Amino acid sequence: KQEVTQIPAALSVPEGENLVLNCSFTDSAIYNLQWFRQDPGKGLTSLLLIQSSQREQTSGRLNASLDKSSGRSTLYIAASQPGDSATYLCAVSTGSEKLVFGKGTKLTVNP
Amino acid sequence: ETGVTQSPTHLIKTRGQQVTLRCSSQSGHNTVSWYQQALGQGPQFIFQYYREEENGRGNFPPRFSGLQFPNYSSELNVNALELDDSALYLCASSFGGYLTDTQYFGPGTRLTVL
Numbered sequence: 001k002q003e004v005t006q007i008p009a010a011l012s013v014p015e016g017e018n019l020v021l022n023c024s025f026t027d028s029a030i031y032n033l034q035w036f037r038q039d040p041g042k043g044l045t046s047l048l049l050i051q052s053s054q055r056e057q058t059s060g061r062l063n064a065s066l067d068k069s070s071g072r073s074t075l076y077i078a079a080s081q082p083g084d085s086a087t088y089l090c091a092v093s094t095g096s097e098k099l100v101f102g103k104g105t106k107l108t109v110n111p
Numbered sequence: 112e113t114g115v116t117q118s119p120t121h122l123i124k125t126r127g128q129q130v131t132l133r134c135s136s137q138s139g140h141n142t143v144s145w146y147q148q149a150l151g152q153g154p155q156f157i158f159q160y161y162r163e164e165e166n167g168r169g170n171f172p173p174r175f176s177g178l179q180f181p182n183y184s185s186e187l188n189v190n191a192l193e194l195d196d197s198a199l200y201l202c203a204s205s206f207g208g209y210l211t212d213t214q215y216f217g218p219g220t221r222l223t224v225l
Contacts, residue, residue, distance in 0.1 A: 004153070034213065043115075043201055044154070044216040089153055098144065098167055099203075099214065101153030 002027045002094050006102035013080055014110050021075040021105045023090035028068050031093040035064050035075050038087045038104065047088075048075070080109045115204050115217035123223045124192050132187045132220045136204030142166070143185040144214060145177060148199040160185055189222075197224045 003026045013019055023033070032051045036044040048057045048064040050073070056065040061078040073090060087106045091099040116135045124130050136143050142161045146154035156169035160179035174190040183204075189196055199221050203214035 036216075041199070041219075041221065043117075043218040044203075046213055046215065049213050091153075098156035098159065098169060099146075099154075100156070101146075103151070103153045 002030075002092060002100045004090060004092060004100050004102035006088075006090060006105050008105060009103065010106040010108075012108040012110065015080060015082060017080050017109075018076070018078050019080055019107070021077070021088050021090075021107070023073040023075070023102055025071045025073075025092050025100075027094070028071050029094075030068065033064075033066055033073050034091050034093070034099070035062075035073075036089040036091065038089060040087075044089065077107075080107075082109045082111050085109050115202060115215050117200075117202055117217040117220050119220060120218070121221045121223075123225065125225050126192055126194060128192050129188065129190045130192060130222060132189075132200050132202075132222070134185045134187070134202035134204075134217060136183045136185070136202075137215050140204035140206045140215070141183050142205045143179055143183065144203045144205075145185070145187050146201045146203065147171075148201060148219075149195075150198070154201055157187065192224045194224050197222060 005024045007022045034049045035047045050057050050066040063076040066073045087104040089104040091101040118133045144159040145157040148154040158168040159166045163179045176188045179185045199219045201219045203216045205214045
């Protein structure tokens with residue numbers, strides 16, 4: 001059974017700091033990995049999608065990497081801003097047509 | 112191009128009642144997936160519909176059922192509500208039922224069971 005773990009559960013940083021969020025999964029047989037952002041009480045916004053054949057994806061200040069063999073992904077946020085405060089979720093796509101999510105990392109960026 | 116929409120936004124029910132949640136998929140998408148997100152947890156997969164047929168189901172009891180209509184909108188029905196059914200219910204749409212497709216999520220329906 002695929003399990004996804006995100007570390008840390010919560011993170012508080014000052015504005016401008018570069019930071020890394022971690023995601024690990026137990027079964028390397030995935031089709032893709034997605035990073036999402038969720039604001040309190042809201043739906044999910046897709047940030048980056050990495051196909052299993054890819055190593056990384058970049059969008060603006062965000063960079064996500066994927067090491068399928070070791071079951072790890074990282075989300076790097078450069079020059080963090082207070083508007084980046086949210087919960088970040090990673091999810092892997094499995095062969096049973098579903099996404100398996102971690103519990104998320106709650107990020108607070110302090111002005 | 113319209114995004115994924117869900118209704119209602121919030122809902123309060125009592126234990127034992129039945130509820131129907133609705134989802135309109137993004138324009139051009141023919142696949143809808145439903146997820147349950149309890150407070151402080153990641154979303155959990157309930158089921159997926161592709162071209163009006165169920166196309167995968169998670170570990171949820173039969174009292175959770177769904178439909179997809181010819182216009183690819185979808186409903187999630189939950190019978191005999193329990194307190195633990197209180198959660199944010201999210202639907203997501205994608206095109207083609209392919210595993211490599213990005214799923215686009217709606218804003219969710221917050222269900223409270225008293």
